[in-house]
Amino acid sequence: MxxxxxxxxxxxxxxxxxxxxxxxxxxxxxxxxxxxxxxxxxxxxxxxxxxxxxxxxxxxxxxxxxxxxxxxxxxxxxxxxxxxxxxxxxxxxxxxxxxxxxxxxxxxxxxxxxxxxxxxxxxxxxxxxxxxxxxxxxxxxxxxxxxxxxxxxxxxxxxxxxxxxxxxxxxxxxxxxxxxxxxxxxxxxxxxxxxxxxxxxxxxxxxxxxxxxxAGKEHVLPIKTKAKPPRPETRLAALIVGSGEHAGKVLVRQRQSSGLLARMWELPHVMGPTEPFGSAARSKGRGRRKSIAAAGTEVSGESLLTADSTAAAAEGTEPPFLQTTQQQGIAPGGGGLVAGGAGTIGADADRQTAHAAHVDMLCRELFAQDGLLVRPTGWWGEAEHVFSHIVWDVQVYRAEFGYWLAEESALEKPDYGGSAVNGDSQLAAESGVSYETGNAEEGAATPPQYRWIGLEQMRELAFPNVFLRLLRDYWETADGFTD
DNA sequence: AAACCGTGGAC
DNA sequence: TGTCCAAGGTT
Known part of the structure; x- marks a missing residue:
């Protein structure tokens, strides 16, 4: 040189x-x-x-x-x-x-x-x-x-x-x-x-x-290969508003110590159907009708069961609310972040069918993964969240709290980290409300990674933006009387 | 080497 | 609306 x-x-x-x-x-x-x-x-x-x-x-x-x-x-x-x-x-x-x-x-x-x-x-x-x-x-x-x-x-x-x-x-x-x-x-x-x-x-x-x-290359340089586009994922989230001693509070949980959004707080959610469903998929006109028809018509069919929920069924831990939920169907919820977007009767019907399948999956997986039994009551809203390598389409459903499955029966016990240095494990004890029982006879203690919080506790817990937006929207629109 | 890790601005 | 990408690091 x-x-x-x-x-x-x-x-x-x-x-x-x-x-x-x-x-x-x-x-x-x-x-x-x-x-x-x-x-x-x-x-x-x-x-x-x-x-x-x-x-x-x-x-x-x-x-x-x-x-x-x-x-x-x-x-x-x-x-x-x-x-x-x-x-x-x-x-x-x-x-x-x-x-x-x-x-x-x-x-x-x-x-x-x-x-x-x-x-x-x-x-x-x-x-x-x-x-x-x-x-x-x-x-x-x-x-x-x-x-x-x-x-x-x-x-x-x-x-x-x-x-x-x-x-x-x-x-x-x-x-x-x-x-x-x-x-x-x-x-x-x-x-x-x-x-x-x-x-x-x-x-x-x-x-x-x-x-x-x-060399006339100032607009060409530097040479840089393009990044791979992020993969789409549907996430099914539960907006669980408490009653009784938890009236007006929302159930949130902390993520595990490693990986995506490690140690951040979030609404409980599970992976949805592989085929995308939400606005991102619709705008690209990709596979919507097919995915909904496949998922929706046979709500309790084998095709919807993951390995985990199949195991749950085999062990007799099938969430008991499932049948009731399906018979009731899903009514449109209020306070959604994003308008439904479906302009025709047929599209509305498709949406209802998809919501029913989502609710079924959400209910099963929350129960299988965390021993959390809820009863969904309606679609609440959706949000898109773009990471470097993933795009989440978050479909949010309102749900009523049922109970916690007794701990011995919990099927998975992921690492939720409790840092030894700063005594995170003491947070639950300090809050004083972590181990109260649910309102059902089967009710067990609230798992340590879960907390009921009000708007005030939003100041203490760190949420990624997608859940920050959803929760702030909820606190703004919540009437404080229902649920 | 390649994948995993968030978010928002600019165009 | 989509695309790029920003004072990168870890696995």
């Missing part, structure tokens, strides 16, 4: 940055903890989205020690809505390591920083360079785009090997004693000028020697 061009690039870019850098909350000082938090929040997340979260987070957890000692629930709540929630739990785990192994001080040592949970090659480089001015590269999407264009690199930036290659290049470009500013300059240029769609070459400080532009 041309040493002259490299020196030019670094010099001009650094000069440009020092004149044009944005004022951002994490640029107030070089406190490595503040830098660390900002870099984790900024992973796959835009600056404008991060700023308010960052301000609140730093006020609540101003030091690594404060973060380490906070209840996990509070940390997740502070992260609620930001997404990629393992970032929050990893950050707290990292803070605990810093507290225990480094006396609460983020170490000025690349290997030590890299070993922290949730700190990968980019974040380690960012912390080392920005907080400690160490000459380490910090290669993110911006950097790969900027360098791909300037040096006209046609490697696929979706490949891990490309990041490694660009890291070496980036490190070679760091000006003496200016690692922090230079790395930030690279990212700032990518964010403000050398943007993905329409790069602002005319205002670019290094346009004159940009090989990508000189």
């Amino acid at each position: 041309n040493t002259e061009a490299a020196a030019y690039f670094s010099r001009e870019l650094l000069g440009w940055y020092r004149e044009n850098k944005r004022i951002l909350p994490w640029r107030m000082n070089r406190d490595p903890y503040r830098i660390w938090v900002s870099e984790v929040m900024l992973q796959q997340t835009r600056v404008d989205t991060v700023i308010p979260y960052y301000e609140r987070f730093m006020e609540k957890f101003p030091t690594a020690a404060a973060l380490a000692e906070a209840p996990e629930e509070e940390v997740l709540k502070a992260w609620e809505g930001l997404g990629y929630y393992s970032r929050a739990r990893n950050l707290q785990a990292g803070a605990s390591e810093v507290l225990e192994r480094h006396g609460g001080v983020v170490p000025d040592n690349k290997d030590a920083v890299s070993s922290l949970r949730g700190v990968g090659p980019y974040t380690a480089g960012a912390i080392m360079s920005i907080a400690f001015n160490r000459p380490e590269p910090a290669v993110d999407g911006n950097v790969m785009r900027v360098l791909s264009r300037f040096f006209c690199l046609e490697d696929d930036i979706a490949k891990p090997s490309t990041r490694v290659k660009i890291e070496k290049l980036a490190q070679s470009l760091i000006p003496e004693g200016a690692a922090g500013d230079f790395n930030q300059a690279l990212m700032e240029l990518g964010a403000l000028v050398c943007t993905p769609k329409s790069p602002g070459c005319l205002t670019c400080p290094v346009m004159a020697h940009c090989e990508g532009r000189m």
Whole structure:
């Protein structure tokens, strides 16, 4: 590579940055903890989205020690809505390591920083360079785009090997004693000028020697293979409003310790029919009639039984409300988030049939998986939720609480994690209402991952956005007298 | 290497 | 309305 061009690039870019850098909350000082938090929040997340979260987070957890000692629930709540929630739990785990192994001080040592949970090659480089001015590269999407264009690199930036290659290049470009500013300059240029769609070459400080532009490839670079589209899933959720001592409260549950939305709270729900049903599927005109006819006409047929519910039937744990539910049919519920959308009598009939099949499945699976017996009373609404790799079509049904199956009969016992560090397992005991019995003779204790909550407890528990929207909509429209 | 992990803005 | 993708990390 041309040493002259490299020196030019670094010099001009650094000069440009020092004149044009944005004022951002994490640029107030070089406190490595503040830098660390900002870099984790900024992973796959835009600056404008991060700023308010960052301000609140730093006020609540101003030091690594404060973060380490906070209840996990509070940390997740502070992260609620930001997404990629393992970032929050990893950050707290990292803070605990810093507290225990480094006396609460983020170490000025690349290997030590890299070993922290949730700190990968980019974040380690960012912390080392920005907080400690160490000459380490910090290669993110911006950097790969900027360098791909300037040096006209046609490697696929979706490949891990490309990041490694660009890291070496980036490190070679760091000006003496200016690692922090230079790395930030690279990212700032990518964010403000050398943007993905329409790069602002005319205002670019290094346009004159940009090989990508000189080759007329500024709109083609960087090369990046397309991501696989997310797979559709139908989710059947239960909006269970309590009566008696739980009047006006809703039954929610906490997800297990790993995987999607780990440790977040949600409405109880189960996987629906494989064929999509909701608005997303309808708008694409895919397989609607077929799936509904197949699922609906034979409500209690073998085709609907999963392995779990078949096992439940074999063990005599078939939910007793099923037959009653089917005979009653499903009446349209009120307060839906999304209008039905079916314009014809026939479509309405199809919807009713699909709802009946959903209700059957929801009832069976909640009973089989969690020993929770409910009686659905009507369709309530739906919501779409797009993850990176999945699209949920959530169909929400209102239901009345029946009872909890005695614990000995529970068919599955997933890991719900109770963190030893922060004493989550004490939450149930502190709440004082976790083990009361249901209202049926068979009634057993509420399982530890479930809670009855009112609107007030929404402030304490962290929900992913899809359930946040559904629950807020419920609290707004609930009349407080029925159910 | 490839899949898994959220969410919202911009165009 | 669909598509891209953002200061990525873990498994």
